[in-house]
Every structure is written in structure tokens, then in C-alpha cells.
Amino acid sequence: MTNNIKGIITSGVGGLYSVRAEDGNLYPCRAKGAFRKKGLTPLAGDHVSIRPPEVSGEEYFIEEIFERKNSLIRPPMANLETLFVTFAPKNPEPSTLYLDKLLSIAVFNKINPVVVITKADLSTQLVEKHVEIYEKAGFTVFVSSSEDGTGLSALADYIKNLKGICAFAGASGVGKSTLMNALFPSLSLDTGRLSEKISRGKHTTRSVTLYPMCELIENAESTAYVADTPGFSMLDFIEFDFYSVEDLPHCFPEFEKYLADCRYTDCSHTKESPADCAIAAAIANGEIAKERHESYLSIYADLIGKRPWKKK
Ligand SMILES: Nc1nc2c(ncn2[C@@H]2O[C@H](COP(=O)(O)OP(=O)(O)O)[C@@H](O)[C@H]2O)c(=O)[nH]1
Ligand SMILES: [Mg+2]
Numbered sequence: 001m002t003n004n005i006k007g008i009i010t011s012g013v014g015g016l017y018s019v020r021a022e023d024g025n026l027y028p029c030r031a032k033g034a035f036r037k038k039g040l041t042p043l044a045g046d047h048v049s050i051r052p053p054e055v056s057g058e059e060y061f062i063e064e065i066f067e068r069k070n071s072l073i074r075p076p077m078a079n080l081e082t083l084f085v086t087f088a089p090k091n092p093e094p095s096t097l098y099l100d101k102l103l104s105i106a107v108f109n110k111i112n113p114v115v116v117i118t119k120a121d122l123s124t125q126l127v128e129k130h131v132e133i134y135e136k137a138g139f140t141v142f143v144s145s146s147e148d149g150t151g152l153s154a155l156a157d158y159i160k161n162l163k164g165i166c167a168f169a170g171a172s173g174v175g176k177s178t179l180m181n182a183l184f185p186s187l188s189l190d191t192g193r194l195s196e197k198i199s200r201g202k203h204t205t206r207s208v209t210l211y212p213m214c215e216l217i218e219n220a221e222s223t224a225y226v227a228d229t230p231g232f233s234m235l236d237f238i239e240f241d242f243y244s245v246e247d248l249p250h251c252f253p254e255f256e257k258y259l260a261d262c263r264y265t266d267c268s269h270t271k272e273s274p275a276d277c278a279i280a281a282a283i284a285n286g287e288i289a290k291e292r293h294e295s296y297l298s299i300y301a302d303l304i305g306k307r308p309w310k311k312k
């Protein structure tokens, strides 16, 4: 009997998966019917064990999916470790609400959130404003421009030390593909209008592919992967696994140290005076950015709206 092999699913289209084993070899695999019965679909990013075919030359079978740290529905992938939340100072105009929602969802799912401002060449002033907001909130922030090369080596150094899977999310047109091409020249992803044309075409498969980092840049961790998620928008990312209103304050990391200090234990941190609400007090004295709290308020209203029995 031949032994099973352990690896990670790097892509899966139409039930045919590609599994990269620890030795770097790629195996085409099918999933066992048993998964379907359990309602379990293998995802890119899953750590799996695969069984060799009985007749050589045939496909391998995914026999076991090891426990996931997290999973996304759209884009479909498991075990995301780091999410680069990208936006440009303008062209397109950033939506702080979307960005903050995305960051909060990453925090909720124990994904390391990293803010990457792209197209820094377009406006120093707007870039500074956003750096201040997100650094104050405690996020790691990178400022980059694929146009003039700003920040690319700092970002590459950070990526080199990552373990596990990272992905880039952000609105269409912020320069994700251009940035990924600059960081990983061998990727050569489609950019600009060409990529828009392709993704609007009928035959595009929206799918996730993981690339081993060690094949893209020197000295990367052998366990690191970067996910390409063509055809998926920022909206897809923010619709996964939405949390409840009770979780919301904990999804804004800079709120955490104040939460125990509000006058009432059930404080919603929405309209209370600084005398009663420690979050309101921290906003009043400049420790929490009011832009972040505005996003908090919008998400709060959304979540409360989903639960009509809860008093507003
Ligand atoms: N000014 C400026 N334009 C950029 C930069 N990076 C990308 N672009 C342009 O922005 C457009 C969208 O880029 P693309 O990488 O396709 O964005 P994506 O949709 O996020 O993948 C293209 O026309 C790029 O040439 C940059 O750093 N500065
Ligand atoms: Mg793109």
C-alpha cells in the first residue's frame, strides 16, 4: 500500500483540484464523494491528505481536509492568514465604510489586517490623512506607488517574512494587479482596462489560485502563499461570515482598551455622551479617529436593522 501525501490545495476548478505537496510537487486530485455527503467542499488553502491512485497515471483523491482556521465563501478559500486591504487616495475615491467593514471582518476572523495605500503618487495630502487614521487605529500601514516605486521594497520585505496565505482585497481599479506584478514580476497578472474587459467576458471563471511565495520572491518562507482572486470584488470579501452586533465593538481593535470603562455595561457606543461612554470620550480627546467611529455607526445600524426585535 502506498502512503498518503500531505499538501495544500492551490486551485480548484470544476471539481479538479491541484494539490502542492510539501516537497513542491503538484498533484491533480478529485475530491471523495464522502465530502459532498457532509456538505463539505475542499477549498483553495485547505491542508489536505491525498491518496495515490490504484492504477498509476490516474488522479489522486483528496482523502482528508484538516481543520480550517477560517473559510471564505466568496472568494472561496480557506486559512487566510493576512489580508492586504488596498485603496488609493483617489481614482477611484476610497469608501472608508467598505474599508473599515473589510478590516473589521478580518479582525473578527482572526486574519491579520494590513492597510496598503496604493497610487501614493496621486496625492500626498490625502495619503497622509489616511495614514494618520489607520496608524492611530493600530494597523500596520504601507504607502506604495507602482508608478514611482514608493514603498515597494518595504512591502516586499514585509511579505518575505509572512507565513501562510495572504491575499489582496480592494475596489476595482485601485492598482492591486499592478502592485502584485511589481512585487512578484513573474506573476504577470492582467491590469487596467484589459483586465476589466476579460472579467466582463462570459467565459471567465471566477476562481482562486495560490502561488507559492518561494517561487515568486527570494528568501520567502516555504509555507507562504499569495492568493490571486480574479473576478472577485471587494463586495464579495465583505459579505463573508458577517458578525453580530455584540461582536462589533471588538472588531475595531482600537476600541478594545476603552470598552470596560463605559458607565453602562450594555453601552452601544453610538450616541452616548463622553461622560458616559469611554469611546465617545476617546473620540473627543482625539485618541480614536471620528472617521472610524462613523463607520462603526453605519455598520451598527446595518446589524441592528437585521434584528428588528432589538430596540434601537
Ligand atoms: N498613478 C498611478 N496609477 C496606477 C498605479 N498603479 C496602477 N495604476 C493604474 O490604475 C489602473 C488600474 O490598475 P489595476 O492594477 O488593473 O487595478 P486592480 O483593478 O486593482 O487590479 C491601471 O490603469 C494602472 O495603470 C500607481 O501606483 N499610480
Ligand atoms: Mg486586477
Ligand SMILES: [Zn+2]
Binding pocket: 262, 267, 268, 269, 270, 272, 276, 277, 278, 279, 280
Ligand atoms: Zn460606550
